[in-house]
Amino acid sequence: MLRRTLIALAVLFAAVVIVLPVAAILSRAFAEGVGAWWAAVSDPETLQAVWLTVLTALIVLPLNILFGLCAAWAIARFRFPGRRALLILIEIPFAVSPIVAGLCFLLVYGAYGPVGGALQPYGLQLMFNLTGIVMVSLFVTCPFVVREVLPVLQVTGEDEEKAALTLGANGWQIFRHVTLPNVTWALVYGAILATARAIGEFGAVSVVSGAIRGQTMTLPLQIELLYNDYNTTGAFAAATLLTALALLTLVLRGAITAIHPAHGARP
Amino acid sequence: MTLTVQSISKRYDGAAVLQDASITIRDGEFVALLGPSGSGKTTLLNVISGLVQPDAGQLLLDGRDITALPAGARRFGMVFQSYALFRHMTVAQNIGFGLQVLPRGDRLDKAGRAAKVRELLAMIEMPDLGDRYPAQLSGGQQQRVAMARALAIDPALLLLDEPFSALDAKVRHSLRGSVRDLQRRVGVAAILVTHDQAEAFEVADRIAVMNGGRIEQIGTPEELRAAPATPFVQDFLTAA
Amino acid sequence: MTATPVSPWRLPRRRRSPLPGLGLTLGVSLVFVSLIVLLPLLGLGWQLAQLGWSDYLWVMSDARTLASLRVTLTAAAAATLVNGVFGLLLAWVLVRYRFPGRAALDALVDLPFALPTAVAGIALVALYGQNGWVGSLLAPLGLQVAYSWSGIVIAMVFTSVPFAVRAIQPLIEELDPAEEAAALTLGASRGQIFRTITLPQLMPGILTGTGLSFVRSLGEFGAVIFIAGNIPYETEIASLLIMIRLDEFDYPAAAAIAGTMLGLSLVLLVAINLAQTRLYRRYERGA
Numbered sequence: 001m002l003r004r005t006l007i008a009l010a011v012l013f014a015a016v017v018i019v020l021p022v023a024a025i026l027s028r029a030f031a032e033g034v035g036a037w038w039a040a041v042s043d044p045e046t047l048q049a050v051w052l053t054v055l056t057a058l059i060v061l062p063l064n065i066l067f068g069l070c071a072a073w074a075i076a077r078f079r080f081p082g083r084r085a086l087l088i089l090i091e092i093p094f095a096v097s098p099i100v101a102g103l104c105f106l107l108v109y110g111a112y113g114p115v116g117g118a119l120q121p122y123g124l125q126l127m128f129n130l131t132g133i134v135m136v137s138l139f140v141t142c143p144f145v146v147r148e149v150l151p152v153l154q155v156t157g158e159d160e161e162k163a164a165l166t167l168g169a170n171g172w173q174i175f176r177h178v179t180l181p182n183v184t185w186a187l188v189y190g191a192i193l194a195t196a197r198a199i200g201e202f203g204a205v206s207v208v209s210g211a212i213r214g215q216t217m218t219l220p221l222q223i224e225l226l227y228n229d230y231n232t233t234g235a236f237a238a239a240t241l242l243t244a245l246a247l248l249t250l251v252l253r254g255a256i257t258a259i260h261p262a263h264g265a266r267p
Numbered sequence: 268m269t270l271t272v273q274s275i276s277k278r279y280d281g282a283a284v285l286q287d288a289s290i291t292i293r294d295g296e297f298v299a300l301l302g303p304s305g306s307g308k309t310t311l312l313n314v315i316s317g318l319v320q321p322d323a324g325q326l327l328l329d330g331r332d333i334t335a336l337p338a339g340a341r342r343f344g345m346v347f348q349s350y351a352l353f354r355h356m357t358v359a360q361n362i363g364f365g366l367q368v369l370p371r372g373d374r375l376d377k378a379g380r381a382a383k384v385r386e387l388l389a390m391i392e393m394p395d396l397g398d399r400y401p402a403q404l405s406g407g408q409q410q411r412v413a414m415a416r417a418l419a420i421d422p423a424l425l426l427l428d429e430p431f432s433a434l435d436a437k438v439r440h441s442l443r444g445s446v447r448d449l450q451r452r453v454g455v456a457a458i459l460v461t462h463d464q465a466e467a468f469e470v471a472d473r474i475a476v477m478n479g480g481r482i483e484q485i486g487t488p489e490e491l492r493a494a495p496a497t498p499f500v501q502d503f504l505t506a507a
Numbered sequence: 508m509t510a511t512p513v514s515p516w517r518l519p520r521r522r523r524s525p526l527p528g529l530g531l532t533l534g535v536s537l538v539f540v541s542l543i544v545l546l547p548l549l550g551l552g553w554q555l556a557q558l559g560w561s562d563y564l565w566v567m568s569d570a571r572t573l574a575s576l577r578v579t580l581t582a583a584a585a586a587t588l589v590n591g592v593f594g595l596l597l598a599w600v601l602v603r604y605r606f607p608g609r610a611a612l613d614a615l616v617d618l619p620f621a622l623p624t625a626v627a628g629i630a631l632v633a634l635y636g637q638n639g640w641v642g643s644l645l646a647p648l649g650l651q652v653a654y655s656w657s658g659i660v661i662a663m664v665f666t667s668v669p670f671a672v673r674a675i676q677p678l679i680e681e682l683d684p685a686e687e688a689a690a691l692t693l694g695a696s697r698g699q700i701f702r703t704i705t706l707p708q709l710m711p712g713i714l715t716g717t718g719l720s721f722v723r724s725l726g727e728f729g730a731v732i733f734i735a736g737n738i739p740y741e742t743e744i745a746s747l748l749i750m751i752r753l754d755e756f757d758y759p760a761a762a763a764i765a766g767t768m769l770g771l772s773l774v775l776l777v778a779i780n781l782a783q784t785r786l787y788r789r790y791e792r793g794a
Binding site for chain 1: 317318339341342343345347351353354365369416417419420426
């Protein structure tokens with residue numbers, strides 16, 4: 001009896017709080033039929049936003065992987081002064097709310113900030129354009145890859161790497177043949193989470209994008225714009241794209257966890 | 268080939284792990300570093316392999332100073348206590364790794380490498396297991412693969428770090444013989460780190476007994492038994 | 508002597524690693540962290556330092572600022588309470604019971620993490636607005652969720668419930684059923700067992716989960732602004748007020764509010780960490 005009540009309560013909560021909102025997106029997006037949905041999705045401005053979002057992700061992903069692997073390797077394999085401080089700095093973006101993060105970037109890299117101001121005479125502008133969007137996206141996604149790869153590196157592979165070293169392998173060969181295969185799944189997992197976050201980031205990006213219509217609107221910003229224009233179908237149609245992406249992320253996560261149970265235990 | 272270890276010292280966080288350790292390993296000789304845990308024997312092996320830099324002292328290989336030479340350039344084959352097999356590579360890929368990472372000019376071609384791997388697989392009596400992964404092997408088989416991998420680079424010296432400690436007693440006995448046998452056949456000098464007196468006495472030509480970071484005595488098993496140089500050696504040899 | 512000698516690799520000590528790559532990897536890491544994390548944070552600190560105490564207090568004592576902080580803190584506290592209760596419930600059900608759809612429910616818990624916040628925001632309005640499926644049911648009862656304080660709470664619950672579930676879940680998995688059985692043989696009732704045996708052992712998880720959920724709620728922006736109505740003094744959250752001050756180019760005021768929020772988050776996270784360490788230590792000593 002207790003068991004049934006508890007299960008029923010949990011399912012009810014999940015249904016009302018989590019499932020219904022997603023169902024509502026689909027219902028609104030297709031309220032005027034598939035044709036209207038398609039027209040809204042293929043609207044040039046929305047497509048422009050999709051492209052900018054994809055472009056951002058394509059720039060952020062390799063930088064994230066490079067940084068994540070470097071930081072995880074340095075922290076796992078070496079002892080150096082400031083090692084803990086580095087780890088804390090990497091984790092900090094999780095504690096900083098999106099608007100505050102965006103503001104921090106404006107204060108330094110904006111036209112009135114020390115760095116932005118110094119660059120301005122050379123015609124270099126970092127904020128209110130793609131560079132700004134990429135920079136804040138790097139900020140919000142910076143912990144993901146390190147978080148997944150570091151624990152794996154800490155428990156595996158140091159002996160294997162030393163064995164490779166005694167067999168004459170150079171640094172790149174050790175990384176390529178021994179380290180990378182050991183952390184592949186953790187890396188893929190972290191990269192997926194980071195990419196999903198970069199694509200969906202709203203608050204931080206909205207501070208630094210400048211929200212120039214048809215130019216610096218990412219998909220989440222475009223959704224807000226359409227919604228405030230009372231273009232409900234347009235907003236919800238665009239939202240279906242991001243919802244599909246979120247569901248895909250969950251499926252990929254599940255798949256990786258199934259292949260390699262060591263990952264995915266944490267949110 | 269002669270390796271001369273000259274007055275090696277090493278401290279960790281102020282504590283001396285190795286103090287003035289000297290020993291000479293001659294061509295084809297099998298030397299055991301024997302001592303309790305914390306005696307510095309593994310650190311000495313790691314200094315010889317190049318994985319640890321000594322604070323003082325010199326390593327001479329046929330008179331040439333190799334103290335500053337990086338581990339990879341020394342071409343000493345090492346068998347790790349954990350074996351450290353590459354778990355995502357097959358047995359054949361593991362054995363062939365040292366051949367594959369050579370610079371292009373010094374590298375055998377693919378067929379040559381495959382032939383060499385086959386030869387080593389035959390030598391460790393696992394001719395048909397080249398396609399297996401390490402996880403699919405028994406402990407004894409893994410140990411033999413680690414040996415073959417170390418021998419594949421035609422090492423100037425073979426370093427064995429407690430290679431039998433992860434095996435059960437029965438396998439351990441039979442493998443001791445075959446390791447000694449392999450080493451003789453290849454004709455390579457070897458250094459074995461062990462805490463097991465019986466093991467050292469069975470396989471080594473000479474034994475260096477270590478304690479507290481110092482080498483207490485070096486000699487053949489007979490010499491050690493006949494004339495222990497210090498009370499520690501006497502105690503350690505009779506305790507087992 | 509011991510059977511397996513300790514390898515020096517296992518000992519935690521300062522050492523020069525023989526592995527290559529420290530210069531390159533540390534260099535890349537430091538450049539990245541400096542440009543992307545450290546410098547922006549220092550920028551906020553620099554702006555605050557320029558502001559000085561009196562101006563800071565002047566910004567923070569503004570009635571609209573205070574109202575936005577009150578709205579944010581009370582809504583986050585309410586959301587955290589809901590998440591504590593339902594997070595425990597969901598975690599318990601997911602670990603202890605096997606029923607059809609359990610795997611799906613487990614996966615669903617992560618949906619709020621994966622769903623972009625702006626999408627969550629408009630979805631919640633669509634659902635709880637006057638014409639929405641739930642909103643239209645509540646309207647005749649005189650309950651208005653969208654464009655009110657309770658709407659903010661719902662948005663915060665949505666985005667932060669996974670923190671609570673995922674922090675509590677592993678601790679339930681680690682519970683030893685034998686302890687409950689032992690209590691049962693000693694005559695304890697089910698309620699007593701839960702209160703005296705189970706709950707105390709789950710406290711570290713509940714603390715972490717609710718703490719993270721609170722911090723996340725404090726900073727939530729995307730999901731909240733659509734459903735909040737954003738009426739100054741009533742349903743305007745602190746993050747939005749920062750945004751408004753930015754649009755007015757009032758950077759000092761924006762920095763003052765942002766610095767306060769960030770400081771609060773960091774203090775909370777450190778406190779959670781310390782409390783958790785202490786709780787764990789107590790159990791370890793007992794074991």
